[in-house]
Amino acid sequence: xxxxxxxxxxxxxxxxxxxxxxxxxxxxxxxxxxxxxxxxxxxxxxxxxxxxxxxxxxxxxxxxxxxxxxxxxxxxxxxxxxxxxxxxxxxxxxxxxxxxxxxxxxxxxxxxxxxxxxxxxxxxxxxxxxxxxxxxx
Amino acid sequence: xxxxxxxxxxxxxxxxxxxxxxxxxxxxxxxxxxxxxxxxxxxxxxxxxxxxxxxxxxxxxxxxxxxxxxxxxxxxxxxxxxxxxxxxxxxxxxxxxxxxxxxxxxxxxxxxxxxxxxxxxxxxxxxxxxxxxxxxxxxxxxxxxxxxxxxxxxxxxxxxxxxxxxxxxxxxxxxxxxxxxxxxxxxxxxxxxxxxxxxxxxxxxxxxxxxxxxxxxxxxxxxxxxxxxxxxxxxxxxxxxxxxxxxxxxxxxxxxxxxxxxxxxxxxxxxxxxxxxxxxxxxxxxxxxxxxxxxxxxxxxxxxxxxxxxxxxxxxxxxxxxxxxxxxxxxxxxxxxxxxxxxxxxxxxxxxxxxxxxxxxxxxxxxxxxxxxxxxxxxxx
Numbered sequence: 164x165x166x167x168x169x170x171x172x173x174x175x176x177x178x179x180x181x182x183x184x185x186x187x188x189x190x191x192x193x194x195x196x197x198x199x200x201x202x203x204x205x206x207x208x209x210x211x212x213x214x215x216x217x218x219x220x221x222x223x224x225x226x227x228x229x230x231x232x233x234x235x236x237x238x239x240x241x242x243x244x245x246x247x248x249x250x251x252x253x254x255x256x257x258x259x260x261x262x263x264x265x266x267x268x269x270x271x272x273x274x275x276x277x278x279x280x281x282x283x284x285x286x287x288x289x290x291x292x293x294x295x296x297x298x299x300x
Numbered sequence: 301x302x303x304x305x306x307x308x309x310x311x312x313x314x315x316x317x318x319x320x321x322x323x324x325x326x327x328x329x330x331x332x333x334x335x336x337x338x339x340x341x342x343x344x345x346x347x348x349x350x351x352x353x354x355x356x357x358x359x360x361x362x363x364x365x366x367x368x369x370x371x372x373x374x375x376x377x378x379x380x381x382x383x384x385x386x387x388x389x390x391x392x393x394x395x396x397x398x399x400x401x402x403x404x405x406x407x408x409x410x411x412x413x414x415x416x417x418x419x420x421x422x423x424x425x426x427x428x429x430x431x432x433x434x435x436x437x438x439x440x441x442x443x444x445x446x447x448x449x450x451x452x453x454x455x456x457x458x459x460x461x462x463x464x465x466x467x468x469x470x471x472x473x474x475x476x477x478x479x480x481x482x483x484x485x486x487x488x489x490x491x492x493x494x495x496x497x498x499x500x501x502x503x504x505x506x507x508x509x510x511x512x513x514x515x516x517x518x519x520x521x522x523x524x525x526x527x528x529x530x531x532x533x534x535x536x537x538x539x540x541x542x543x544x545x546x547x548x549x550x551x552x553x554x555x556x557x558x559x560x561x562x563x564x565x566x567x568x569x570x571x572x573x574x575x576x577x578x579x580x581x582x583x584x585x586x587x588x589x590x591x592x593x594x595x596x597x598x599x600x601x602x603x604x605x606x607x608x609x610x611x612x613x614x615x616x617x618x619x620x621x622x623x624x625x626x627x628x629x630x631x632x633x634x635x636x637x638x639x640x641x642x643x644x645x646x647x648x649x650x651x652x653x654x655x656x657x658x659x660x661x662x663x664x665x666x667x668x669x670x671x672x673x674x675x676x677x678x679x680x681x
Binding site: 236 | 438449452455545
């Protein structure tokens, strides 16, 4: 098995529940304990109300393509075999947006507004990366 | 009337040679630019009592850049500092200088920038954004952020790659008339369409250059400027605004703070889009230019693609932009040459590139990951 060379997350106490969730096949983000805002990126404090109280809340894993680009230029050698590869800004059903890749489809077949659902890609024993595939509306 | 309207002047501008300059450093280019700006202003070095700098991408002293530049120039300033806002730095430093000279904290402020990005630059393999999170999915480079903007603008409003090409063609045409520009060979829409994808939907000819160079401008009060060497060029309006929340704000992709910055500048200057004779619009990527037209009220939201068609933004058109070639074709000085060209247009010193009877110039800056923006309105004195 070849070594995984692409960037990996630096797991910290703050983000560990997110990455552990992905290993278990669950997408979850922080929900503010005071104002209820579901936030991303991961943070120790709510950017809306500054509360430190939060819980990790499970998400549906559904969303849609908010914006979509395809990398033809190689910026990092670890992605050499993937060029051209796509990155989508995904609008999650519960409100937050996150970057990810759309898998299982030609790059040219994806459009802004396409419906998505999360899939999980276990790239190392420790890290499973959430990605998305097209979902029938 | 706003108390700072027309109270500040830019009295000297200078730029080092531009392009790929082996052997140069960020510091050597900054010093050369300062010498040329000082000469342009007719001031003596001993009169410069303010020094503001942008460390760029290659100055090793980073936030302490003002000390290194000051040491090299032999200036012990009354007022100084460095600020790092990417393409927003030039305007932010100008505004800071304007506040300082009008508050009496300095009389003549030199704003200085040098960068050796072409020969000694950083590699763009880092994740685009804080921390490590975005590189996990391969989201890297400044181009990627602007590609996100372009992709959604195209999806919502039907904007096309050919329309982006109109901006590249206009900037190159203007650079062809500028002996100091790095890229001077004219291009066509077809050349643009034939250039390779970088981050689709942006092509190579949608992207700015990467350049070595330095730029400097000198700021004082309008009152002091009346006695100096150059024709009077006034800072009529200034505005700034920022978005820090890339992911949390749904409209981040549309760079909404730029609209706030431009409206503040209009208010201070007492002008609107119909009063603008010439624009120097920050063009790290062609798609960035589209948004300035929408935010500045030159066209409606979503209509900038058709707005730029038909030569409107070229010299001789209704609203010429980037008359020296911009970041796309003159040199990538992160918008500092946009200000220099704006000043020269207001002096009437642009030769065959001069916009006839131009009296009001809009100069814009933006930077980081669609985070910083500022707008300056220059007026012929």
